[in-house]
Amino acid sequence: MDEAKRAEIKGHIDDAYEVGCDLVALGRSIETKYIFGPIANNEHYKISEIMAIVHEVNDEHNPEA
Amino acid sequence: MTLPSDMDSREFSKFREREDGQCAVAVDLGNADVSTGGGGGGDATYRSPEDFTVAYTSAETITLSGLPYTPTTVQFVSVKVQVSADKAVTYSPTGSAFSYAAGVLTVAGATFAATDEYVVTVIGPDKAYTAVTTSNRNTETDPLSAQHTPVCLVDTTNISAATHYYPSATGGTMDGYKDISATGKFIDADGTLTLTLEVSNDEDAATADFNAIKFHDDDSLVDAEVASLTVTNGTLLITASKANLNYRRYRWVVVASGATNTVILYERKKAL
Numbered sequence: 001m002d003e004a005k006r007a008e009i010k011g012h013i014d015d016a017y018e019v020g021c022d023l024v025a026l027g028r029s030i031e032t033k034y035i036f037g038p039i040a041n042n043e044h045y046k047i048s049e050i051m052a053i054v055h056e057v058n059d060e061h062n063p064e065a
Numbered sequence: 066m067t068l069p070s071d072m073d074s075r076e077f078s079k080f081r082e083r084e085d086g087q088c089a090v091a092v093d094l095g096n097a098d099v100s101t102g103g104g105g106g107g108d109a110t111y112r113s114p115e116d117f118t119v120a121y122t123s124a125e126t127i128t129l130s131g132l133p134y135t136p137t138t139v140q141f142v143s144v145k146v147q148v149s150a151d152k153a154v155t156y157s158p159t160g161s162a163f164s165y166a167a168g169v170l171t172v173a174g175a176t177f178a179a180t181d182e183y184v185v186t187v188i189g190p191d192k193a194y195t196a197v198t199t200s201n202r203n204t205e206t207d208p209l210s211a212q213h214t215p216v217c218l219v220d221t222t223n224i225s226a227a228t229h230y231y232p233s234a235t236g237g238t239m240d241g242y243k244d245i246s247a248t249g250k251f252i253d254a255d256g257t258l259t260l261t262l263e264v265s266n267d268e269d270a271a272t273a274d275f276n277a278i279k280f281h282d283d284d285s286l287v288d289a290e291v292a293s294l295t296v297t298n299g300t301l302l303i304t305a306s307k308a309n310l311n312y313r314r315y316r317w318v319v320v321a322s323g324a325t326n327t328v329i330l331y332e333r334k335k336a337l
Contacts, residue, residue: 032300035254035327042254042325044222 001049009050012039013057023058027051107193107201110142112186119183125175127183129168136187138165144172145184212241212336218317219249220329226256229319231330235270236263236314242334246283246306247317249330251296256323260294260303260330264312275316280307303330 001009013030027050033039113119117131127144141163144156156163162173170185177183193202218231230236239245251258262280267273279290283304294303319328 031327035252044252044325044327046220046222046327048220 001045005045006053009034009045010053010057013050013054017054017057017061019061023054024051027054030054107191109188109191110186111136111189111192113184117185119185121177121179121181121183122169124177125173126169126171127177127185129170129185132187132189134189136165136189138163140188141165141170142186142188143184144170144175145186146175146177147182147184148178209337213333214242214335215331215333218247218330218332219319220331222327223325224319224321224328226321226324229321229328231317231319232332233316236265236273236275236316237334239310239312239315239334242336243310244306244308245310245315245332245334247303247330247332248305249303250327251294251301251303251319251329252299252327253296253321253323253325254298255325256321257295257297258301258322258326258328259318259320260305261292261318261320262305262307262315263318264310264315266313268313270314273314275314277318278307280305 009030012033013026016026016029027047030039031045031047031050034043034045035041111117111132113129117129120128120130122128139158141158143158144163146154146156148154156172156175161175162171164171164173190196194200195202216232219229247260251260261277263275263277265273265275277292279292282289282291282294283306284302294301294305317330317332319330321328
């Protein structure tokens, strides 16, 4: 996953993020949407990499946590 | 019991025959009368640095840590201090006042130094006997129940359109293990991923003939012996196991029809 793709994924996670949401469910949802659509088709990314971005987004929304 | 000719009656009185026929010995420690060898007849002597650690605190105090019980003052036997390479000083309760509280042993009149090395001897509960339950303790080193190996076989995306073997083409060993299981996930949006299990008893792993065997699909919706697990254009969660895999070597085989996929396999082997 290059930096451009990472930024793209982060944007999608940020769009879907809601305060207090289930982070694992959010990560899996993004993973699925990249494989089966509608974000992309057949793009596979490790869930651990996606979850790292999810937590990054979560931290940005909860700077005091 | 036979009294040795060189032992007088006073010394003989130190030996006591217990109801179970074992021998207990009363040891005069000066200001303490502690029986050792009772219960299971095991070792009741705790000694630093093997059984616990001792640290210098002040000229008359040292701090004990790591003892498996809380001793009382009367249980201390001696404090040997190695003050230099060729000189040691030993303090005993008969010559110095010992007092112990909250992990700190005070020896009146001692001249401990920070560079000293200590051998502290203290009597405690029998190491192999539990008086409360009147039972002997047995400790098994490296018990079978603790022999299990969890390992990540593969956690990646886009393995090539080919046959892949985990942990390797020559297989993993089952020596020392009995059961095996694997969990994970296959995702393939435009093709097929297939999982099988192969085994061999061949002594030469490089030329071994591996043959596929059935394993158990533990998925609650399946719960049956299967020859393979397959997913086509979808996602498959894997919960596979094989009890009593009595073969020398094994390998999980993943066949990918395409090169865009997600393959995750975590394995656990156990001896009991």
